[in-house]
Amino acid sequence: MEKRISGKTGLLGLIGSPVDHSGSPAMYNYGFQKLGLDYAYLAFDIPVEEVKDAIAAMKTFKMRGMNVTMPCKTEVVKHMDELSPAARIIGACNTIVNDHGKLTGHNTDGTGFVRNLKESGVEIKGKKMTIIGAGGAATAIQVQCALDGIKEISIFNVKDDFYLKAEKTIENIKKDVPDCIVNLFDLRDKNKLYEEIASSDILANATLVGMHPHEDKSSIEDTSIFRKELVVTDVVYLPRKTKMLADAEAAGCKTVGGIGMLLWQGAEAFKLYTGQEMPAQEIKELFFS
Helix, strand or coil: CCCCCCCCCEEEEEEECCCCCCCHHHHHHHHHHHHCCCEEEEEEECCHHHHHHHHHHHHHCCCCEEEECCCCCCHHHHHCCEECHHHHHHCCCCEEEEECCEEEEECCHHHHHHHHHHHCCCCCCCCEEEEECCCHHHHHHHHHHHHCCCCEEEEEECCCHHHHHHHHHHHHHHHHCCCCEEEEEECCCHHHHHHHHHCCCEEEECCCCCCCCCCCCCCCCCHHHCCCCCEEEECCCCCCCCHHHHHHHHCCCEEECCHHHHHHHHHHHHHHHHCCCCCHHHHHHHHCC
């Protein structure tokens, strides 16, 4: 990398904490080098109380943009000049674009989810989805799917703080996308969960259930609800194939793993920064296989 850095090289980066495990620097820097773009990407460990200073530094250093990870996604919203529709409805952003001092906050998590399905041959427009979870990733998915034309969303979560957050998300979606039907149910009501899945085209797990080291867990206990017409997807990408996906696949369902969502949300941010398509297939083979 040092051979291509010059006095004109633009800086991009990632803020959040912790970030030492992040694969973003490798992914973005490979993309810049591959396309001959004069940028460098670094990760900065920034706790939430230092977000204001980080945003000020971004302007001072004339950084082209920043990705934002936990716990900073909601805090950065306070410092944006403008928000994309998804970021505004969600109340969080994971991508900041700096246009000569004007900062626009975006949320590409939901876009990554939709693109991941599309790359697998699944369109969401006019469909019904049941989604398990109401955390940050789940909220981004719900909002983006509504914006992209999904017909109906059934959200399931236990009655905790995220459940209350989901109630607010539904209010926001109804204001911006009134034609989208969104309902919220208690995840402990398994009969209702299976009833909603039975009338859905897509089932999504947006919780950590099934993630390493709990590979033996699944959000769906009764595997008889899986049917061949149902598309089953998971945001968990470690392991690549969760128990839920394996059970659904065994029942003949089309399944879509979570690693693609991670790839495509990054690709969307890459395009926002550079105006060019990230070499996604090569990056997938190099960093996500």
